[in-house]
Amino acid sequence: MSESTDPAALEITGLRIEATAFPPGEKPRNIVLVQDVDLRVEKGKVLGLIGESGAGKSTIGLSAMAYGRGGVRISGGQILLNGRDIGTLGAVGLRGLRGAEVTYVAQSAAAAFNPALRLMDQVIEASLRHRLMTRTEAEARAVTLFGKLGLPNPETIGRRYPHQVSGGQLQRVMTAMALCPKPDLVVFDEPTTALDVTTQIDVLAAIKDAIRDTGVAALYITHDLAVVAQVSDDIMVLRGGKMVEYGTTQQIITAPKQDYTRALVSVRSIEHAEKPPADQPVLRVEGITARYPGVPLDVLKNITVSLSGGQTLAIVGESGSGKSTLARAITGLLPPLKGRMVFKDRALPARLADRDQEDLREIQMIYQMADVAMNPRQTVGTIVGRPLSLYFGMEGAQKQARILELLDAIEMGAGFIDRYPAELSGGQKQRVCIARALAAKPSLIICDEVTSALDPLVADGILRLLLDLQALEGVAYLFITHDIATVRAIADSIAVMHRGQVVRYGPKSQVLNPPFDDYTDLLLSSVPEMQTGWLESVRSARRIESAGN
Amino acid sequence: MSRIPLSALIGLFFTGLYFMGAIFAPWLAPYGMAEIVGDTWEPWSAKHLLGTDTIGRDLLSRMIWGGQTTIFVATAATALSFITGSILGFTAAVSGGWIDQALSRFVDLIMSIPALIFALVVLSVMPVTLPILILVMGLLDATRVFRLSRAVAVDINVMDYVEAARLRGEGTAWIIFREILPNALSPLVAEMGLRFIFMVLFISTLSFLGLGVQPPLADWGGIVKENREGIIYGIPAALVPAFAIATLAISVNLVADWVLNRTSSLKGGRNV
Numbered sequence: 028m029s030e031s032t033d034p035a036a037l038e039i040t041g042l043r044i045e046a047t048a049f050p051p052g053e054k055p056r057n058i059v060l061v062q063d064v065d066l067r068v069e070k071g072k073v074l075g076l077i078g079e080s081g082a083g084k085s086t087i088g089l090s091a092m093a094y095g096r097g098g099v100r101i102s103g104g105q106i107l108l109n110g111r112d113i114g115t116l117g118a119v120g121l122r123g124l125r126g127a128e129v130t131y132v133a134q135s136a137a138a139a140f141n142p143a144l145r146l147m148d149q150v151i152e153a154s155l156r157h158r159l160m161t162r163t164e165a166e167a168r169a170v171t172l173f174g175k176l177g178l179p180n181p182e183t184i185g186r187r188y189p190h191q192v193s194g195g196q197l198q199r200v201m202t203a204m205a206l207c208p209k210p211d212l213v214v215f216d217e218p219t220t221a222l223d224v225t226t227q228i229d230v231l232a233a234i235k236d237a238i239r240d241t242g243v244a245a246l247y248i249t250h251d252l253a254v255v256a257q258v259s260d261d262i263m264v265l266r267g268g269k270m271v272e273y274g275t276t277q278q279i280i281t282a283p284k285q286d287y288t289r290a291l292v293s294v295r296s297i298e299h300a301e302k303p304p305a306d307q308p309v310l311r312v313e314g315i316t317a318r319y320p321g322v323p324l325d326v327l328k329n330i331t332v333s334l335s336g337g338q339t340l341a342i343v344g345e346s347g348s349g350k351s352t353l354a355r356a357i358t359g360l361l362p363p364l365k366g367r368m369v370f371k372d373r374a375l376p377a378r379l380a381d382r383d384q385e386d387l388r389e390i391q392m393i394y395q396m397a398d399v400a401m402n403p404r405q406t407v408g409t410i411v412g413r414p415l416s417l418y419f420g421m422e423g424a425q426k427q428a429r430i431l432e433l434l435d436a437i438e439m440g441a442g443f444i445d446r447y448p449a450e451l452s453g454g455q456k457q458r459v460c461i462a463r464a465l466a467a468k469p470s471l472i473i474c475d476e477v478t479s480a481l482d483p484l485v486a487d488g489i490l491r492l493l494l495d496l497q498a499l500e501g502v503a504y505l506f507i508t509h510d511i512a513t514v515r516a517i518a519d520s521i522a523v524m525h526r527g528q529v530v531r532y533g534p535k536s537q538v539l540n541p542p543f544d545d546y547t548d549l550l551l552s553s554v555p556e557m558q559t560g561w562l563e564s565v566r567s568a569r570r571i572e573s574a575g576n
Numbered sequence: 577m578s579r580i581p582l583s584a585l586i587g588l589f590f591t592g593l594y595f596m597g598a599i600f601a602p603w604l605a606p607y608g609m610a611e612i613v614g615d616t617w618e619p620w621s622a623k624h625l626l627g628t629d630t631i632g633r634d635l636l637s638r639m640i641w642g643g644q645t646t647i648f649v650a651t652a653a654t655a656l657s658f659i660t661g662s663i664l665g666f667t668a669a670v671s672g673g674w675i676d677q678a679l680s681r682f683v684d685l686i687m688s689i690p691a692l693i694f695a696l697v698v699l700s701v702m703p704v705t706l707p708i709l710i711l712v713m714g715l716l717d718a719t720r721v722f723r724l725s726r727a728v729a730v731d732i733n734v735m736d737y738v739e740a741a742r743l744r745g746e747g748t749a750w751i752i753f754r755e756i757l758p759n760a761l762s763p764l765v766a767e768m769g770l771r772f773i774f775m776v777l778f779i780s781t782l783s784f785l786g787l788g789v790q791p792p793l794a795d796w797g798g799i800v801k802e803n804r805e806g807i808i809y810g811i812p813a814a815l816v817p818a819f820a821i822a823t824l825a826i827s828v829n830l831v832a833d834w835v836l837n838r839t840s841s842l843k844g845g846r847n848v
Contacts, residue, residue, distance in 0.1 A: 358743055379742065387745040400736040404758035417744060467744075 034110030036212050036244030037068040037091055043103030044086055044095065044268075060086050060099060061268040068212070068261075073238060073245045075259030075276070077252055077291070079482035080453075083268040084248045088214045091246060092129045093121050109211055126153035130205035134217040136197040140189040146200050147185030154208040165207065172203040175240060176233040195226035199233050206241055213238075215247045219254060223345035223509065224553040231257055231555075232566055250482065252291055253555035256280050257562040264288050280557055290484060292557065299494060301535045302519045305335040307372075309470050309503045310357070315366035317356050326352045327363065328527045334520075336470065337501040341514040341535075343550070344524035350507045353524070354473050357505070358392060371470065388418045391464035395476035397456035401448045407434070407459050408444040414466040433462040436499075437492060454485035458492065465496065473505045478513060490516055511554045515539065523547050580834065587830025594824050598644040605637040610792040617803075617811045629813055630802050639816060642794035647824075649710055649789070650775035656714030657775075658768060661721025666752045666760070668722070669729035680726065683719045691716045692781065699787045709788065713778055717771060724767055728760040762836055769832025773825040780821060796821055 044061040061083040068074045076084045090101055093113045106113050113124060125131075130153065133139040140149060150172075151165035160168065166185070173181035176199040189197060198218055205213045218234065219227040235258050238245055249255050255262060255276075262279040264271040264287065272285045283289045310333065317327040326349050334340040342350045355361040357368060359379035368375040370389065376382050394400035401410050412430050415421040421429060431441050437458040448456055457477060464472050474493070478486035494517060497504065508514060514521060514535075521538040523531040525546045531538055543551065552565055580588070597604060606625075607613050611633060618628040626635040668676040686694070695712050702708050732738060738755050746755075780797025782788030789795040796817035803813035 360739070360743070382745075384745050387743065390743075392740065392743055394736045394740070396736065400740055402737045402741075402755055402759070405754075414744060417746070463740075 033070075034107065035067045036070045036072075036109060037066070037246070038107040038110075039064060039066050039087075039090070039104065040107075041065065041104035042087065042090060042101070042106070044083070044090060044099060045102045046095075046099045059268065061090075062103075064104070064263075064265075064268075064270050066263055066273070068244045068246065070211070070244050071238075071242045072261070073247050073259040075255035075262040076246060076248045076265060077250065077255050077262060078265035078271075079250060079484065081267070082265040084250075084265055085216050086268075087265070088216055088246050088248045089131075091212060091214055092125050092131065094125070123157065127157040127159060127208050128210055129212045129214065130208065130210045132198075132201050132205045132213060132215045132218050135221050136201045136218075137189070137194060137221075139201060140197065142189050144188075145185065146187055146189065146192070150185065150200060150204040150207055153204070157208060159208050168209075169203060169207055172206055172237070173200070175237055176200075176203055177229065178203075193226075195222050195230050198222060198230050202230075202234055202237060206237055206243065209241070210243060213243055213245045215245060217249050218247075220249065220251070224511070224555075225345060225549055227254070228553045228555075228562070228565065232562060234258065235562065251555065252280065253557040253561075256557055256559055257555060264291065276559055280559070299517050302335075302338050304333075304338070304520065304534065307336060308333040308369075309336040309371055310334045310375075310505070311369040312353075312357065313367050313369065315353075315356055315363040315368070317352060317361055317363040319352075319361070325364075326527050327356060329366070330529055331366075332522045332529060332532060334471070334503050334505060336503050337497065338519040339497065339504040339506050339517050341506045341508060341518035341521045342524060343508060343511065343514055343521060345509055345550075347526075348524040349527040350509075350524050351475055352527075354392070354475050354505070354507055357473060358390060384418065388414075388467045389470045390473065391467050391469040391471070392473045392475065393457070393460050393464050393477050395480055397453065397460050397480070398448070400460050401456065401463075403448050405447075406444065407446050407448070407451075410448075410459060411462045411466055414463060418467055429466070433466055436465065436496065437462045452485075453481055454488060457481065457489055461489075461492065461496070465500065465502075468500075469502060471503045471505060473507070475507045476509070477506075479508065479510060486513075493517065511551060523550065583830045584834030587827040587834065590823055590827035591831050594643060594647060594820070594827075597640050598647040601640045601644040605634075605640040607634040607637040609633075609637060609641040609794050611637070617806055617809075617813060626816055627811075627813060629799070630806065635799075635813055635816060638794045638799055639796075639820065642796050642799050642817065643820065645706075645789050645793055645795040646776060646779055646797070649706060649713070649779045649795070650772055652710045653713040653717065653775045653779075654768065654772045656710060657717035657721050657771065658764070660715065661718035662725040662757075662760075662764060663752070664718070665722040665725030666729045666756055667748070669726045669733050670748055670751055670756065676726075679722070683722050686716070686719050687723075691778075695778075695782060696785065696787055699782070704787060704790055706789070709779065709782070713775060713782075717775065717778075721764075721767065721771065725760060725764060728763050729756050732756050732759050766832055766836045769829045769835075772828055776821060776824060780817075 042061055042064040043059065045057055045059050047055050048058050049055045064087060066074060076087060078084050086099060089096060090106060093101065093106060093116065095101060101114065108124070108128060113121070116124065147166060147169060150169045151162065154160050154165040155162060169185060170181050173184055178184050178196055178199055184192065192200065202218065215234065219230050222230060231254065247255055247259050259276055261274065262276050263273045264279065264285070266287055272279060272283065272288045279288060280292055283292055312330055312332050315327055315330045316325055318325050330353060332340060342353060344350045352361060356363050359377065359382055362377035370386065375386060408430055411433055412426055415426050415429055430444060434441060434443060439455060439458055451459065478489050481489065490513065493504065496502065506517060518535045520534050521532070522529045523538065523546065531544055531547045538547070539551070555561065612631060613634050614624060614628040614632045616628065616630060616632050618624055620627045624634050624636065626639065629635050629638060664679055668679045695716060698712050733756065738751060741751055741755050779788055779795065780800070783795050783797030784801045786801070789798055791798065799817040800814050806813045
């Protein structure tokens with residue numbers, strides 16, 4: 028962060044952003060989203076903005092374009108782009124600025140592209156609208172950028188429609204769109220968050236190369252410190268709209284000064300000693316093959332796994348690998364075509380309708396999105412209490428006492444009993460879902476990506492709670508996740524799934540240690556590590572490998 | 577209790593006024609329903625506040641008694657259409673498969689015939705009594721409610737909490753009444769305000785055409801019919817029930833809007 032006489036690409040001082048909240052039945056009131064933020068991005072440098080949801084990362088990122096989402100207004104401070112105060116530009120001036128000098132890469136490329144237009148038309152639109160280049164020049168530049176970003180067939184990919192390319196490719200096309208008008212600053216808003224790890228690494232490398240080659244300055248917004256460590260020169264840690272720490276990438280990840288940053292760096296440090304498999308498995312899945320009705324494609328192919336009582340089996344895989352389908356097969360929602368399931372030495376009926384209440388009670392489920400897993404019209408007490416009345420016939424004071432016990436077990440107090448789900452935070456909602464599952468006193472809980480919608484610190488708390496409850500209640504978890512760090516933290520055994528098949532299965536120590544099969548190796552090596560230079564080392568290792576072949 | 581907005585207060589006042597008028601008609605009406613008390617089409621006076629009608633009955637009394645019939649028939653028919661329509665709609669959405677197909681196609685079939693013509697055909701072969709009127713109107717209108725509640729329930733049915741209830745082993749009745757109904761209530765309440773007004777218009781239309789409420793019973797549509805010739809001579813008797821129908825329609829919808837706002841709150845309608 029050396030001071031220079033040359034104006035920085037972006038310099039923000041004393042930024043303050045406010046919005047108006049309209050609580051029902053009350054007077055509208057002002058809420059401060061961001062305050063006292065100062066930052067400086069030199070030309071050709073990348074600043075990473077990191078923080079949990081609600082930390083104000085995206086709000087700050089958009090303020091670099093003097094834009095406030097839905098009623099958000101920039102109420103104080105100065106935003107200098109190339110030394111020019113963009114706060115005073117007015118609507119016409121800003122229109123000339125956005126898409127020409129500052130561009131934006133959104134999180135979900137799939138939602139950000141117009142599905143009715145070809146990719147090329149969208150990529151060069153800003154350059155043409157701002158009369159920066161002719162159509163031929165713009166198309167030539169787009170093709171160059173496609174090549175630079177490692178897209179297949181750069182000459183012709185622009186003729187495709189958004190649905191004709193994969194999610195990772197679409198994210199790269201969006202990066203090309205942002206770089207096309209030769210901007211001075213690009214704002215990347217979580218560009219790789221929605222991607223699988225093996226795709227993320229390619230997109231990340233492409234973005235990094237493109238930034239280096241074009242010499243553009245960038246703001247890189249993410250919640251994943253390991254990702255931002257790969258691409259940025261400096262990092263700013265944000266929390267609740269305030270700056271927590273601001274320094275070089277190296278300093279933030281090796282020698283954080285603030286407690287909050289230390290917590291972020293050391294997250295997922297849960298140590299879980301692997302338990303040896305017991306003789307009596309609680310669930311055996313034997314040779315299951317399944318497909319969705321009307322789709323002639325086996326989503327699950329001959330899956331055989333087993334889970335010991337009181338232990339955790341992690342099912343790992345990327346999106347589309349069939350891991351959630353396996354959960355649906357076990358719960359009876361999708362009866363398999365072939366194979367059988369054995370639960371505690373009894374054959375488990377394939378169809379949900381054929382299972383008795385005891386089967387249903389023994390297998391509970393926790394969902395990824397706690398928001399939609401609870402009826403928004405029921406209070407916490409009703410949600411947690413229902414399994415008690417249904418399975419154990421509890422009513423009145425006895426039920427009330429048990430509900431309180433369960434709320435206590437999930438580290439939430441009696442005060443929550445009358446709350447509605449909309450009044451809870453994301454982590455609290457997931458805790459209530461855990462309590463609902465526990466209320467049935469099951470032997471097996473299926474956890475489907477239960478932490479992936481949560482911020483890292485909150486997710487950490489949920490994992491700890493799950494481990495504590497396992498030790499206490501002896502319940503087994505079938506833990507479905509795409510996150511290797513989570514697997515390391517809680518699994519006893521692991522099944523790696525790829526395209527509907529289990530490619531690797533065994534105790535944790537065996538699965539996560541060499542020798543690896545090709546897919547597991549790719550998967551494990553694609554998980555970003557919290558150190559600078561990791562991206563380069565992985566990529567050079569892969570290049571050597573492919574050169575050797 | 578949150579503050580009631582002005583529009584809802586106005587709506588509540590007029591809706592309340594009409595319903596009170598309907599309930600307390602025997603005490604409020606100055607004369608009997610079919611009592612001939614004056615000349616044909618007497619002007620408004622202290623004796624006859626709204627004048628008299630085509631055969632010399634007191635119009636205010638006719639309006640009050642007529643309001644009772646109109647509002648009673650409309651309310652009963654709306655209740656019938658919502659109870660059958662929403663229960664069948666939810667069942668179709670939750671059960672799926674052939675139950676859904678059978679119910680939906682049957683409803684399509686009924687809806688392909690214009691409701692008014694269907695009602696006229698049925699009423700021309702049936703004895704026109706109040707229960708028959710309510711049944712015909714309610715069941716015909718239930719097809720609309722069925723479509724709405726099925727559409728709403730299909731969306732709710734795929735939510736994880738409904739799946740969770742299924743996995744828990746809950747029966748269809750629990751899923752319909754405890755999981756889906758509370759979440760489908762907002763659009764249904766909004767629709768109910770609208771449907772009630774359609775019912776008022778429907779019964780008025782039927783009466784106007786002579787196949788609705790039969791004389792000597794009064795109802796607003798019938799009063800329009802009886803007095804429509806007066807308009808040629810500048811006599812406003814036919815406009816009075818028209819005005820009543822319009823104000824009732826607006827005020828019921830103002831109330832429905834307010835109820836909708838309250839029920840769509842996910843925090844149990846309590847203030848934050």
